[in-house]
Amino acid sequence: MATKIRLQRHGRKSYAYYPIVIADSRAPRDGRFIERIGSYNPNTNPATISLDFDRALYWVEVGAQPTDTVRTILSKEGVLLMKHLRGGVKKGAFDEAEAQRRFDAWKADRDKVANAAQAKKEATAAADAKARLEAETEKNKAKAEAVAKKKAEKLAAEEAAAKEALEAETAEAEAAEAAE
DSSP, X not given: OOEEEEEOOXXXXXXXXXXXXXXXXXXXXXXXXXEEEEEEETTSSSOEEEEOHHHHHHXXXXXXXXXXXXXXXXXXXXXXXXXXXXXXXXXXXXXXHHHHXXXXXXXXXXXXXXXXXXXXXXXXXHHHHHHHHHHHHHHHHHHHHHHHHHHHHHHHHHHHHHHHHHHHHXXXXXXXXXXX
């Protein structure tokens, strides 16, 4: 029986997630499968991948053929590297401890790169947020100055009107006194 490691489509329209399954190559895409070994959700940023590493490694070693997308996922998770290293152990190029050491070094390097990328992304987001805050503060300051200027002009106009009204009343009072 020819087995494939492939994705099954689940979810709703425009929001799919994919279980990673081992299935007979003749079975329908979303049909019968032998074993579910993980899931892939491309809707998150970054995409969420959960994988049973040992079972995936087992199936790759017994000859299950991954599809292109699943091959990429297995490569990113290190399953194909571990298969390669185990092949070196079988040939006698190095022992199991050396293979595990090489795999751990690769995984640490991959995690370091991923963490650096995440830190860079967070730093960029923080710098962008700071720049937006400063721009908004400047805009608010300019708006507050415009409002203060407008209030000062209105207050000056009210004072001038009150002064004119007082002068008019005084002139009326003087005219009334002069008329008496």
